[in-house]
Amino acid sequence: MGSLRSRVLGWVGRRYLARQSKKGFDLEKMSSFLPDSALVPLKRDGLDPVAEIGARRAAAPIDKLDLPFGMNAWLVTGYDEAKAVLGKVTEFSTDFTNLVGNAGVTADQNPGGLGFADPPVHTRLRKLLTPEFTMRRLNRLVPRIDEIVAEQLDAMAAAEGPVDLWQAFALPIPSLTICELLGVSYEDRAEFQRLSTARFDLFGGAGASLGAMSESLTYLLDIVKKQREEPGDGLLGMLIKEHGDEIDDRELAGLADGVLTGGLETTASMLALGALVLLRDEKAFEAVRGDDESVHRFVEELLRYLTVVQMAFPRFAKQDMEIGGVHIAEGDIVLVSLSAADRDSKLGPDMDTFDATREPTSHLAFSYGIHRCIGAELARMELRTAYPALVRRFPNLRLAVPEDELAFRKVSIVYGLDELPVLVGDSVKDPG
Numbered sequence: 001m002g003s004l005r006s007r008v009l010g011w012v013g014r015r016y017l018a019r020q021s022k023k024g025f026d027l028e029k030m031s032s033f034l035p036d037s038a039l040v041p042l043k044r045d046g047l048d049p050v051a052e053i054g055a056r057r058a059a060a061p062i063d064k065l066d067l068p069f070g071m072n073a074w075l076v077t078g079y080d081e082a083k084a085v086l087g088k089v090t091e092f093s094t095d096f097t098n099l100v101g102n103a104g105v106t107a108d109q110n111p112g113g114l115g116f117a118d119p120p121v122h123t124r125l126r127k128l129l130t131p132e133f134t135m136r137r138l139n140r141l142v143p144r145i146d147e148i149v150a151e152q153l154d155a156m157a158a159a160e161g162p163v164d165l166w167q168a169f170a171l172p173i174p175s176l177t178i179c180e181l182l183g184v185s186y187e188d189r190a191e192f193q194r195l196s197t198a199r200f201d202l203f204g205g206a207g208a209s210l211g212a213m214s215e216s217l218t219y220l221l222d223i224v225k226k227q228r229e230e231p232g233d234g235l236l237g238m239l240i241k242e243h244g245d246e247i248d249d250r251e252l253a254g255l256a257d258g259v260l261t262g263g264l265e266t267t268a269s270m271l272a273l274g275a276l277v278l279l280r281d282e283k284a285f286e287a288v289r290g291d292d293e294s295v296h297r298f299v300e301e302l303l304r305y306l307t308v309v310q311m312a313f314p315r316f317a318k319q320d321m322e323i324g325g326v327h328i329a330e331g332d333i334v335l336v337s338l339s340a341a342d343r344d345s346k347l348g349p350d351m352d353t354f355d356a357t358r359e360p361t362s363h364l365a366f367s368y369g370i371h372r373c374i375g376a377e378l379a380r381m382e383l384r385t386a387y388p389a390l391v392r393r394f395p396n397l398r399l400a401v402p403e404d405e406l407a408f409r410k411v412s413i414v415y416g417l418d419e420l421p422v423l424v425g426d427s428v429k430d431p432g
Contacts, residue, residue, distance in 0.1 A: 037066045041075060041337040042310055042411045047273060048352065049310075053077060053340045061344075062326040065335065074328060076336045079344035079364070081324040085315060085336055086368040092315035092334065093118050094371065113258030115313050115371060122370060128243050129255055132235045133374050138381060141180060148176045149386050153393045156424055162400035165420040170271035173386055174264050174379075181378070182256055183234015184223045220253040220260075227252075235259065263375045267382055269308040269416030274387060276406075276420065277302060277354060279399055284356035288387050289395075298356045299383045304342045304363035305354045308415050312336040312367050338364045339415075396425030 043050050056063055061078020076082050085092065096116035114126055131137065152172050156163050224236060228249070231237035236256055239247065247255075278285045287294045315334040320327070328334060343351045347361045366373040373379070391397065399406075400421035407418040 039411055041335065041340065042413065044408065044415055046408065047277070047306065049339045049343060053337060054343060057340050057344060062324045072329065073333045073335060074326070076334060077340035078324065079341045079346040082336045082338065082341035082364060083368050084323050085334055086312060086371070089119060089370055091317065091319055091321050093318050094313040094315060098316045113254040114374065115258060125251065125255060126374065128239060128247060129374060132238060133377060135377060138378055141177065142381065144180050145177055145382060145385050148173055149389045153389060157393070162421045162423055165275055165422045166272045166417055167419070169390065170268045173271060173382055174267035177382055178260050178263050181235050182259065183232040183237050217253050217257055220256045221249055224249045224252045259375060262373065263379060265414050266308055267379050269414055270306060270383060271386055272417050272420050273306050273308065274302050274383070275390065278387070278391060279397065281354065281356065285391055287356045288391050295384050295388055297358065297360060298387065299380060300360035301354060301356060301358045303365040304361055307339040307342045307365045309365070309413065310337065310339045310415055311413055312338055313371060338367065394424045398423050398425065
């Protein structure tokens with residue numbers, strides 16, 4: 001299984017990394033010799049996946065990905081096929097060891113957490129973490145989320161001139177919420193926002209991404225040690241109190257890092273891009289000002305429509321198998337385009353359009369199977385709180401620049417904006 005990755009990354013390592021003074025391969029420069037089709041799953045036209053990805057799905061929901069160096073990789077764009085791949089536990093591996101020994105990747109760069117782990121390690125860690133993400137446990141955060149959203153809206157209302165909704169609203173809400181969840185100080189949230197973005201932006205290169213993981217883990221290891229001495233009421237403290245003898249510091253830091261980065265950049269991108277959808281769609285804007293059921297439908301449709309996490313963790317085939325009539329061989333790598341799957345007509349009619357009144361679908365915005373996002377309900381809580389509060393407080397919210405001047409990310413696993421300048425107009429004072 002490792003030979004496939006070795007062939008590709010070994011070639012890149014010898015011919016490219018050596019010339020880059022051990023800085024890691026940079027996909028912005030690699031794109032000069034990677035075919036455009038290799039980057040299609042990570043590109044968009046505004047809020048929509050590029051037309052080519054839809055054409056590929058219509059032609060073949062599982063198709064060979066055109067990559068150099070003889071790499072045997074498959075791109076999955078169909079909804080049923082995506083669920084089939086993501087639902088297989090024993091047939092595929094996402095373990096970090098698949099990357100070790102290639103292009104300078106070492107075992108000590110493993111960020112830990114759930115995403116890069118296979119059973120039984122994944123099973124044990126998720127079992128420890130799951131109780132902390134039940135609605136019963138998460139409900140304790142509701143008052144604090146309300147406060148965080150209100151505080152950001154107050155700051156926006158007090159600002160003069162255009163406001164960057166990304167910096168003033170989208171980023172602080174999940175950042176502060178996750179710090180509250182973890183039970184650690186959020187004084188360094190700006191640095192963590194940088195580190196989170198760095199690991200997902202592929203133009204930064206693999207070395208930068210792994211470096212961002214390493215920096216955040218170093219900080220979290222220090223927090224874990226302090227929590228060992230005096231456990232608090234947050235997630236880390238509760239895990240130490242209830243399972244302290246079952247989990248070591250590195251595993252705890254890895255879980256915290258996964259929660260931080262998995263829930264920060266993704267929710268921030270949702271909040272910013274969702275605000276853009278609201279500014280585009282007057283009916284949606286009014287719907288979100290309505291009752292809870294309307295907000296629920298809006299959020300679920302937005303999750304499907306945007307699917308900001310564009311690709312699932314790569315799957316490495318551990319055996320020969322057939323999925324959707326396609327033979328996948330042991331050692332093949334399978335890439336699942338979540339954004340393409342969530343536009344599949346198998347989910348219903350007109351999936352390329354946004355409909356705030358659509359009944360919720362079984363979308364894959366949080367992935368599927370054992371690697372489905374454990375923080376899905378927390379993200380929903382934040383979105384259901386933030387959007388109504390935003391439109392009720394600022395009924396005259398509008399873009400401060402033409403939409404074609406907005407800077408969308410070029411090639412990123414988590415799609416988003418670099419900034420979203422808005423004018424808030426006259427605000428409605430928070431009755432609370």
